[in-house]
Amino acid sequence: MTIGVVIVDDQALVRAGFRVLVDMTDDMSVLGEGADGTEAVALARQHHPDVILMDVRMPRQDGIEATRQIKHDNDTAQTKVLILTTFDLDEYVYAALRAGASGFLLKDTSPEKLLDAIRTIAAGEALLAPTVTRRLIESFAARDEPDPVAANLLDALTDREREVLLEIAKGLSNAEIAQRLHMSPATAKTHISRLLMKLDARDRAQLVVIAYQTRLARPGPLT
Secondary structure, three states: OOEEEEEEOOOHHHHHHHHHHHHOOOOEEEEEEEOOHHHHHHHHHHHOOOEEEEOOOOOOOOHHHHHHHHHOOOOOOOOEEEEEEOHHHHHHHHHHHHHOOOEEEEOOOOHHHHHHHHHHHHOOOOOOOHHHHHHHHHHHHHHHOOOOOOHHHHOOOOHHHHHHHHHHHOOOOHHHHHHHOOOOHHHHHHHHHHHHHHOOOOOHHHHHHHHHHOOOOOOOOOO
C-alpha cells in the first residue's frame, strides 16, 4: 500500500526538499503541495491523503486552524496531520494536538526519521518523539494552564485504564507500557483501544491531551 502525502509549507525550498525525499521511497507518493492552511484544507478534500506534513506559521491561515478544519470535517477526518515545528514554536504544540494533529516533528530531523514518522502516523501508531512531545506539552501546560475538562470524564475508566492513560501521557509505546505495568503488549493494546472508545478520542495524541486536561497527568520530571 502506498502512503499518500500532502506537503504544506510556505517555503518553496522546504516543500521541494520534502517532495524529493518522499518520492524517492517505494511506499510513499506526494499527492500535492500547498503554501498555507487554506490550500491544505482544499488539498485534503481533493486528494484525501493518508498524511499531511503541516507547517504552523503560514499566511492566510495557519497550520493549527487548518488542522482543526480537516479533523472536524467528516470527509477529511481520517487524514493524519503531522505538524512540522521548530523549538521556537513550542507554544503551538499543545494547541496543534488539541486541534487533532496526530503528532509533530522537528524540522531539523533526519531524513530517515521523517520517513519513519510518516509511516508511524499513517499506521495510527505511537505518538512521535514521545519524550520531546511530552516535554513540550508539559511546558505549555505549566505556562498557560489549559481549560480543564470535567474530572468525571475519567469516571468510566477502571483503575488499570487510568494507569495506562497516565503512561500514554508520558509518551510510552505499547511495548514500554506493557513492560512498566507488567502486562503483555496485546493487553496494553486492548486497554488503549478501550480508552479510545470510552473517551471518544481520535488517537493517542488526543489521549495525551485528555490526560492533561483532566489533570490526571501534570507537568513534572520525565521519568
